[in-house]
Amino acid sequence: MLAVTARAHTNIALIKYWGKADSELMLPANSSVSMTLDQFYTETTVTFDADATADSFVLDGVRQDFLATTKITRFLDIVRALANTASFAHVESVNHVPTAAGLASSASAFAALALAASTAAGLNLTQQELTRLARRGSGSASRSINGGFVIWHRGHDDASSFAEPVQVNPNLNLRMLAVVLDHRQKRVSSRQGMAETVATSPYFPAWADAAEAASHAMVRALTGSDFAEIGAMVERSALMMHATTLAANPPFTYFQPETLATLQLVQDMRAKGLPVYATMDAGPNVKVLTTADAVLQVQDQLAAALNAPITVCAPGPDAQIIKEE
Ligand code: 2P0
Incomplete structure (x- = not known):
């Protein structure tokens, strides 16, 4: 065996x-x-x-x-x-x-x-x-x-x-910070949430077309050196995805008040000149995209404003076999 x-x-x-x-x-x-x-x-x-x-x-x-x-x-x-x-x-x-x-x-x-x-x-x-x-x-x-x-x-x-x-482009030096606002199990699983959205949200066809185009635009943008272009696309994709759930029948959202407060915080940090954009998945937590140069400053500012654990991530490796016996 x-x-x-x-x-x-x-x-x-x-x-x-x-x-x-x-x-x-x-x-x-x-x-x-x-x-x-x-x-x-x-x-x-x-x-x-x-x-x-x-x-x-x-x-x-x-x-x-x-x-x-x-x-x-x-x-x-x-x-x-x-x-x-x-x-x-x-x-x-x-x-x-x-x-x-x-x-x-x-x-x-x-x-x-x-x-x-x-x-x-x-x-x-x-x-x-x-x-x-x-x-x-x-x-x-x-x-x-x-x-x-x-x-x-x-x-x-x-x-x-x-x-x-x-x-x-290696000069982009992207980093992602995971900010944990709530670690409870989500109320609507991704699988169920997307099925309900496909079945009932009139925004869904528009989402699918826009996301397909955005994927190819993102592949092009990642070869360039315009972090702001990439970040804006990232934040917009997340908000468009969440808009589809708000238009489902019955409507639902993964956002909690802290989610919007953190999104606002990220937008404020950006207005003050930091390279920082937010993304959210099928839950209330926020992930923050930034660059290696800015990551410590971003981490400090998020930690000062939020009572939430933050983990700084760099791009990870391929899946690999680590043992065979
Ligand atoms: C994603 N999510 O692209 C999106 C954004 C959540 C929000 O992929 O049904 O666990 O197993 O294919 O992959 C989470 O959904 O769903 C997900 P299934 P999955 O990361």
Whole structure:
């Protein structure tokens, strides 16, 4: 029995993924662009066991219940079909995404699982094939196979919906600060929130068209040296995504009062000359994009104004195998 351990880092979208075109194949309505973060990751060990009678799943040392294990089994079924095996597996995962970080861990979780499970099953997938496999577990996981900056092409079928690294001008020296305003579980999951938005928000078609165009514009902007152009696109993509939920029926929002207060703070810091832009995902927390030159000043000002833990992140590495035994 080969036990394979993989590590994958989380990512934050600069241009958001919000809405599926196909929920079975996990094809998104629009392409998206992200930055992989060096500070947060998941490590997952997979061992296929010909004698096991079911898959098992242990997360942070705790044996998981039927529901959580079923999500893993559905994903492993795809790996088993590719590898032509019927063996069940033991899956053990450790999240180095502090619960208090309030960041989604499904991206790093399914990216690590895709790499560990495919390797343990004897598959030798290319980096691009791995992004397609990870996508089946969670859309944003396709972007966590690669480090640095990544585009996930929406595609039109399983083969064409993959992620790949994009070139970034090294002089940009981007940094992302994760600001934790609230670490409680969100009320509406991303999956449910995007499904409701697609089904009921009249803003959705406009969002999908604008986000597709913005993804390609972002890839171009990342090769340049205009931080303000990139930052403005990042903040606008987040606000446009959140506008779609406000127009859903019934309407909903992930914002809390502290979210808007922090957004305002970031805009005020910018008005005083700091290179700083905000982004928000399917929760109340704010991530702040800045540059390496300004990051300490930004961190100090955020810490002085907010009673919230702040983690400074640089671009992180590719998903990798860290142990095989
Ligand atoms: C993103 N989010 O681009 C967007 C922005 C949240 C807001 O990808 O249903 O966990 O597993 O494909 O990837 C979170 O959604 O959803 C997400 P599924 P996922 O980062």
